[in-house]
Amino acid sequence: MQAYKRFILLWFLFLLTICLYFFQLTGKSKKFKSKESKNNGPKKLPSFIDDWEQINEIGRPPTPKSYDLRLHNSLYVSYKKTNKNCRMETCFDASRCDKNFHVFVYPLSELDSNGLMTSSRSILYQKMLDIILESRYYTDDYTKACVFVVAIDTLDRDPLSPDYIRNIPVKMQRLKHWNGGRNHIIFNLYSGSWPDYYEDDLGFYTGDAILAKASMSVTNMRPGFDISFPLFHKKHPERGGESGFVRSNTFPITKKYKLAFKGKRYVLGIGSETRNSIFHLHNGKDTIIVTTCKHGKNWKDAQDERCIVDNSLYEKYDYSELLKNSTFCLVPRGRRLGSYRFLEALQAGCIPVLLSNNWALPFNEVIDWNKAVIWADERLLFQVPEIINSVSETKLFALRQQTQILWEQYFNTIEKIVFVTFEIIKERLPMLQSRNGIIWNTSPGALVSQHSFTGNLHFNLPFNYHLLGKKPGTNFTAVIFSQQSTFHTLLNRLVRNLSASKYLSQIVVNSCVESGGKSGYQTIAGTQILISSGNGCRRFESLPFIKTEAVLSLDDDVVLSTDEIDFAFNVWQSFPERIVGFPARSHYWDSNKDSWLYSSKWTNDYSIVLTGAAFYHQYYNTLYTTWLSPLLIKTVEQSHNCEDILMNCLVSHVTRHPPIKVSQRKHYKEQGINGMPKSPWNDPDHFMQRQTCLNTFVALFGYMPLLQSSVRLDPILFKDPVSNFRKKYKQIELISN
Ligand SMILES: *[C@@H]1O[C@H](CO)[C@@H](O)[C@H](O)[C@H]1NC(C)=O
Ligand SMILES: *[C@@H]1O[C@H](CO)[C@@H](O)[C@H](O)[C@H]1NC(C)=O
Ligand SMILES: *[C@@H]1O[C@H](CO)[C@@H](O)[C@H](O)[C@H]1NC(C)=O
Numbered sequence: 001m002q003a004y005k006r007f008i009l010l011w012f013l014f015l016l017t018i019c020l021y022f023f024q025l026t027g028k029s030k031k032f033k034s035k036e037s038k039n040n041g042p043k044k045l046p047s048f049i050d051d052w053e054q055i056n057e058i059g060r061p062p063t064p065k066s067y068d069l070r071l072h073n074s075l076y077v078s079y080k081k082t083n084k085n086c087r088m089e090t091c092f093d094a095s096r097c098d099k100n101f102h103v104f105v106y107p108l109s110e111l112d113s114n115g116l117m118t119s120s121r122s123i124l125y126q127k128m129l130d131i132i133l134e135s136r137y138y139t140d141d142y143t144k145a146c147v148f149v150v151a152i153d154t155l156d157r158d159p160l161s162p163d164y165i166r167n168i169p170v171k172m173q174r175l176k177h178w179n180g181g182r183n184h185i186i187f188n189l190y191s192g193s194w195p196d197y198y199e200d201d202l203g204f205y206t207g208d209a210i211l212a213k214a215s216m217s218v219t220n221m222r223p224g225f226d227i228s229f230p231l232f233h234k235k236h237p238e239r240g241g242e243s244g245f246v247r248s249n250t251f252p253i254t255k256k257y258k259l260a261f262k263g264k265r266y267v268l269g270i271g272s273e274t275r276n277s278i279f280h281l282h283n284g285k286d287t288i289i290v291t292t293c294k295h296g297k298n299w300k301d302a303q304d305e306r307c308i309v310d311n312s313l314y315e316k317y318d319y320s321e322l323l324k325n326s327t328f329c330l331v332p333r334g335r336r337l338g339s340y341r342f343l344e345a346l347q348a349g350c351i352p353v354l355l356s357n358n359w360a361l362p363f364n365e366v367i368d369w370n371k372a373v374i375w376a377d378e379r380l381l382f383q384v385p386e387i388i389n390s391v392s393e394t395k396l397f398a399l400r401q402q403t404q405i406l407w408e409q410y411f412n413t414i415e416k417i418v419f420v421t422f423e424i425i426k427e428r429l430p431m432l433q434s435r436n437g438i439i440w441n442t443s444p445g446a447l448v449s450q451h452s453f454t455g456n457l458h459f460n461l462p463f464n465y466h467l468l469g470k471k472p473g474t475n476f477t478a479v480i481f482s483q484q485s486t487f488h489t490l491l492n493r494l495v496r497n498l499s500a501s502k503y504l505s506q507i508v509v510n511s512c513v514e515s516g517g518k519s520g521y522q523t524i525a526g527t528q529i530l531i532s533s534g535n536g537c538r539r540f541e542s543l544p545f546i547k548t549e550a551v552l553s554l555d556d557d558v559v560l561s562t563d564e565i566d567f568a569f570n571v572w573q574s575f576p577e578r579i580v581g582f583p584a585r586s587h588y589w590d591s592n593k594d595s596w597l598y599s600s601k602w603t604n605d606y607s608i609v610l611t612g613a614a615f616y617h618q619y620y621n622t623l624y625t626t627w628l629s630p631l632l633i634k635t636v637e638q639s640h641n642c643e644d645i646l647m648n649c650l651v652s653h654v655t656r657h658p659p660i661k662v663s664q665r666k667h668y669k670e671q672g673i674n675g676m677p678k679s680p681w682n683d684p685d686h687f688m689q690r691q692t693c694l695n696t697f698v699a700l701f702g703y704m705p706l707l708q709s710s711v712r713l714d715p716i717l718f719k720d721p722v723s724n725f726r727k728k729y730k731q732i733e734l735i736s737n
């Protein structure tokens with residue numbers, strides 16, 4: 001009897017299970033069908049909208065493009081995408097880069113067989129090419145090139161996008177120096193297409209070319225070969241660039257919101273799982289996670305039951321307010337691994353919390369992202385609150401600071417992004433010693449810390465002393481810039497005052513006289529000085545015989561006492577990254593003239609210290625001659641003027657600090673001495689020219705690099721009513737003006 005009952009019960013359970021199973025199966029297939037029908041109907045096609053990421057969110061492309069897509073999809077399976085085995089040793093010819101790192105760009109307007117222009121480019125890619133063409137890296141001689149950049153726009157390889165360039169395989173074949181892609185860089189922001197967004201599908205065989213590509217995964221990158229590239233907006237500035245938001249917004253350390261996200265939610269398809277689940281974290285108090293299904297005109301077709309609620313909540317929060325008032329920002333993956341949210345959060349100093357497994361963060365080869373972001377796991381969403389709660393305030397502060405450093409050094413302009421890509425490749429070359437990771441991950445960063453092909457620099461960089469625990473050099477080289485053919489008495493007196501300084505290492509006269517000027521040693525006023533002539537009258541030449549870190553740049557008619565020189569040098573030792581000197585000038589914005597004006601009036605502030613009498617680090621000679629854009633140098637050479645303004649722009653641009661004025665001296669040149677030519681400083685044309693230069697520099701830098709200061713440094717007992725014997729720099733008191 002018992003056994004019979006048990007038997008019946010088992011049968012019953014068995015039948016129930018089968019019923020449930022079938023019920024589920026039919027339910028599923030119904031759901032599946034309904035999805036299908038939504039995607040297929042030609043009437044439900046979405047229209048294109050402006051934002052890249054939003055394109056082809058739901059549904060199929062409009063008819064004209066569908067042919068391409070089908071072609072593309074059928075090709076997908078059959079062709080090879082890259083040479084998977086590439087490493088620098090095997091696929092890159094480093095011998096092309098023995099002496100220099102030059103980049104060749106293919107001619108921008110190649111004609112096809114019918115004589116028609118073939119290359120159309122997106123604005124963004126055109127900007128990138130322009131930047132390269134105007135940079136120090138560029139060469140128009142392919143035999144000298146280390147790296148080749150194609151003029152064919154490969155940024156957007158989504159066949160559904162308006163910027164998609166067709167027939168790339170054919171175009172690549174036609175490139176004269178392609179050579180299987182060897183030593184080429186292919187830039188890419190978007191690859192693959194709806195619905196799969198295959199990461200490595202650029203629609204053509206890239207072969208041995210290095211991919212500088214956004215949204216790569218660590219597993220797909222060819223190690224030490226491909227470069228993970230940041231995803232940035234079309235509107236990203238070429239030069240200049242915005243600074244981070246934190247400057248004025250550091251405190252309180254913990255903001256109003258702990259964690260925030262505002263963005264799109266994909267109802268279907270790849271990447272939707274992550275974005276569909278993050279709403280669980282929203283609590284309306286310290287965690288604000290709002291999403292919208294509204295993207296693409298036909299979003300309603302694919303909406304799910306939460307869309308209405310989500311969309312209304314979404315409208316309640318302002319994105320930029322969330323960015324500024326939140327400690328952490330969630331950065332979930334989009335369709336592809338990377339998203340715009342990443343750089344936006346970085347700029348805002350809102351510490352990115354990444355939900356994008358395996359994503360290779362931008363430039364991860366050189367940037368230590370653990371110092372600026374928090375990783376979470378897409379599959380373990382509910383750990384996010386715990387992870388961010390466990391971050392101490394000290395760590396928070398450090399992370400936030402690092403977001404700003406990285407944003408400003410490497411990401412705020414397209415120029416920086418492109419240059420970092422080149423620097424990474426450069427750094428891999430066997431003949432160059434790679435830069436210390438510290439240099440990459442601290443301010444002012446690796447872009448301004450050049451390493452040379454002619455061996456290591458024999459001095460420290462001006463901004464790294466504190467990092468390396470070192471002190472600036474204890475002596476200086478005086479470089480007197482002379483435009484006269486004979487050495488007059490004033491120069492003699494200057495040499496005498498210089499040689500009385502206990503910090504002087506050597507005096508060099510950089511002579512502008514072309515004919516009859518001989519290089520070599522000469523004795524003036526009992527001091528051996530080195531005459532260097534025939535370098536084309538360039539003031540900031542990196543002369544090989546400057547052995548000291550500090551350079552005192554002087555005009556030959558300058559008047560300075562030994563005390564002033566010594567005091568200024570002491571100040572320079574405390575601020576080796578700045579220009580420290582005597583005569584100062586300023587700039588201001590004239591809204592009537594709509595331009596920048598240059599001023600030599602004595603005012604309460606200054607932004608330029610004239611290099612007719614100033615200390616600076618000799619590394620700036622190197623930067624000036626080998627790093628600045630050739631267009632800037634051209635401006636100086638054409639005007640025979642303004643080099644000192646450019647040097648001030650350079651140093652302020654690199655350090656983001658103003659120069660320093662020492663001592664109260666206003667006139668630093670002897671006025672009206674017999675035999676002296678009339679000073680060009682009183683010439684109004686000369687002055688106007690400087691104004692023009694200033695505005696040209698601003699245009700080329702992309703912003704006004706000069707920074708204002710109202711600080712003047714004097715010795716401590718300066719003009720104090722104590723006995724003169726107790727003062728260290730007695731002569732400074734005696735200067736009359
Ligand atoms: C949010 O940020 C904005 C802009 O920085 C600021 O004006 C506002 O006061 C902030 N709100 C809160 C509640 O902190
Ligand atoms: C300059 O200072 C360094 C040490 O800082 C010293 O080795 C060198 O001899 C000095 N040179 C001169 C010419 O004084
Ligand atoms: C040299 O120094 C003295 C003060 O010690 C000063 O009066 C003189 O003008 C200086 N000469 C030059 C040419 O700098």
